[in-house]
Amino acid sequence: MPVIAVINRKGGSGKSTFAAHVAVWCAKQGHAVMLGDVDKQQSSRNWLRRRPSHVPSVAPWAMAQNMLKVPAGISHVVLDTPGGIHGFELARVVMAADAIVMPVCSSMFDRESAAQCHAELIALPRVASGRCRIGVVGMRIDGRTHHASMMQAWADAIGVPFLGALRETQLYTRTLEKGLTLFDLPESQTETDLAQWAPVLGWLEPVMSPLQAANDGAVVRAPVTRIASSRPDSLMPAQDSMVHGSRLAPSLARVADQSRAAASTLAGSRSVVPQFLKR
Numbered sequence: 001m002p003v004i005a006v007i008n009r010k011g012g013s014g015k016s017t018f019a020a021h022v023a024v025w026c027a028k029q030g031h032a033v034m035l036g037d038v039d040k041q042q043s044s045r046n047w048l049r050r051r052p053s054h055v056p057s058v059a060p061w062a063m064a065q066n067m068l069k070v071p072a073g074i075s076h077v078v079l080d081t082p083g084g085i086h087g088f089e090l091a092r093v094v095m096a097a098d099a100i101v102m103p104v105c106s107s108m109f110d111r112e113s114a115a116q117c118h119a120e121l122i123a124l125p126r127v128a129s130g131r132c133r134i135g136v137v138g139m140r141i142d143g144r145t146h147h148a149s150m151m152q153a154w155a156d157a158i159g160v161p162f163l164g165a166l167r168e169t170q171l172y173t174r175t176l177e178k179g180l181t182l183f184d185l186p187e188s189q190t191e192t193d194l195a196q197w198a199p200v201l202g203w204l205e206p207v208m209s210p211l212q213a214a215n216d217g218a219v220v221r222a223p224v225t226r227i228a229s230s231r232p233d234s235l236m237p238a239q240d241s242m243v244h245g246s247r248l249a250p251s252l253a254r255v256a257d258q259s260r261a262a263a264s265t266l267a268g269s270r271s272v273v274p275q276f277l278k279r
Helices: 015-028 043-050 087-096 108-122 147-158 170-177 187-208 256-261 263-267
Strands: 003-006 033-037 062-064 067-069 076-080 099-104 133-141 162-167
Touching (some): 003 015, 003 087, 003 187, 015 033, 015 043, 015 076, 015 099, 015 133, 033 043, 087 108, 099 108, 147 162, 162 187, 170 187
Parallel strands (some): 003 076, 003 099, 033 076, 099 133, 133 162
Antiparallel strands (some): 062 067
């Protein structure tokens, strides 16, 4: 089960916008995809509630016995993470991810925050060993400026692939308000933007359609199924878990001691991390 995590500890960087678009792109490829919102603000969940029934379906977390689960039949997962994520919370997300995309705006403050987040990410074993890839996407880039080339130079300087730049346009805002993405619109309306997405999707393609997902024991060829349109009323129950047997199933023993030691730190966090990330 390929997992893409959209991470940037700075708020307002376009994480939810990017995550929603990647999830819909996966759905249009015929994959059964879940968009998992790890943030208390639940921006992605609210967007899913607006999504019409006639467009490709994207599933949210499923509810079972007051626990948060990946719905049955899901083949791909996109995780939208909160701003400010760091430490054990960040490590738990990375332990589940096959690739991380960092949406970054062009300001000095955004770049400095992203560089600090990147430095923390590359120190984590899953990233350091190459099992989890990292790429950067420039967000809200004004094509009349040199911000795209500035972002490219910044990414080169910190040693992270620059996947491309997405322009500032009200088209993103208008479509998201309707529960849609640019991938739901006719290509004649989005030609410029689809061209900007092409290199980003080219980088994601081998991650989302692997011969074998990272750290899975064997290749499992499960049939692709469409996801039901029904959605739970609440995605933030007190206790969360994942489907047993999945690559993302909990393995608490490996981090139990560290989790207990960090309990006081995590207690005050604004984000809620599903149980499968607490490995």
